[in-house]
Amino acid sequence: MLKKERHDFIMRQINLHNRVLTSDLVQLLNVSEDTIRRDLQELVDDGLLFKVHGGALSKSYHSSFDDSTVYARDSKIIIAKKAISLIKDGMVVLIGGGTTIIEFVKQLPQNIAATFFTISPLVAVELAKYNNVEVILIGGLFSKNSQITYGGHVISQLAEIKADLCLMGTSAIHHEEGLTDTDWEINQLKKAMIACSKKTAVLCISEKLDITLRLKVCPIESISYLVTELEKGHGLLEGYRQKRAEIL
Amino acid sequence: MLKKERHDFIMRQINLHNRVLTSDLVQLLNVSEDTIRRDLQELVDDGLLFKVHGGALSKSYHSSFDDSTVYARDSKIIIAKKAISLIKDGMVVLIGGGTTIIEFVKQLPQNIAATFFTISPLVAVELAKYNNVEVILIGGLFSKNSQITYGGHVISQLAEIKADLCLMGTSAIHHEEGLTDTDWEINQLKKAMIACSKKTAVLCISEKLDITLRLKVCPIESISYLVTELEKGHGLLEGYRQKRAEIL
């Protein structure tokens, strides 16, 4: 069989099943592994597919998300790195949505081993890239604005969960008023999330500190960890340092 | 034998088999390799075929190969446009995952008004862009491979739904064997999806026609609509036309 014919065959398989295994191709085409690897490499060079350990994936299936346009991305990465230390192997983690959280998920070490419950499809997709992670997506009505599931169905499912840790972003946090928000549904949701977790960590960039919005989610005492991009001793954190929450 | 005769012979072989090997032609025509190479080169110069190491391929074969990703996308867009007619305002639609389905969702008219249940986070995110659409994401274990939710929890939730229409892609469809798949969980899932919908539409590119995989999802009789990029009267659809399914 000619090389081009093999390439064609491989691309057909890719378009059909979105992925191919090197070992399968070796059998189907009756050539050595090296030849298949070389074929795959050439197709990669032509930009026709995406190579991974064990085979190759369709290009269209895996090129969907844009990294660059996230606001205050650097700060969020700093926050993410700090927050990683909160996750221990085997933990059951309940995790929210929002850009800060997504950045956190992207920064997780590749070998992380834990169970994640999430209400955010985007977080679920990111988490799925980790082999030792089990992802449970909590279903329900899907919010167009915040890209998370919400509503009674979500809350009743949350009630059945007992998580070791809850990670969430926030619109506002204040050292006296605690966590607040503007949206009634999200408010309810966050309450439920906090209620079903032993500990709660809030990840937020410093510009959301000392802001109060209309609806109260919980007092500052309900928060176990506060993670910002600031140094532990930064002045802005003074008011929070006196509370129970640990500051990272 | 004259040069012209050899050229004709070569072109006949090309049209017959889509390919020729230099070595075969040497034997068949009883001339030296050089002569064959020169012949092939002249045919290439005339734009009649495409030369590769070891022989030559038909021009059409090559063109259907090099832009295969674009080709597949075009097909999927054609499929999407056809399938849109199945959605009526106010319908409750159950929709699966996969690239064909995602392309379908992207093609929906902006003013579409319906309720969508889905097991695919990516589909949910796309659907959320339509103002008059209500999206319910069915939660459960999240599959790393297929980027959909699956497992018992999903299936039990599906059992509570009664949808007007179910839209799904497929890995394989055969006019005798019906819908088949390779993955046990996805198999179960699809069965459940079909069971809870009044009608089922299968969206698939023609390359997936007449393929049978290991696990049976349902007989062809369970499918209400078959949507491919082919014309209604295309020969490949003959076997399906005799079944109950309506072909779009």
Place this chain on the structure above:
DNA sequence: ATAAAACACGCATAATCACGCACTTTACTT
């Protein structure tokens, strides 16, 4: 931590190719 699988790299080999040259055939001129 460990073993198995998948991988990358260099090398050897065989097939395929390109090019120059010589020889033959063809076709055209005188």
Place this chain on the structure above:
DNA sequence: AAGTAAAGTGCGTGATTATGCGTGTTTTAT
């Protein structure tokens, strides 16, 4: 009819390409 230019063909030689194997490394799974 003979001469001649042009085209066609085959062969030798060295270059290029394709492939498989061995070895050691990386990745993955347990």
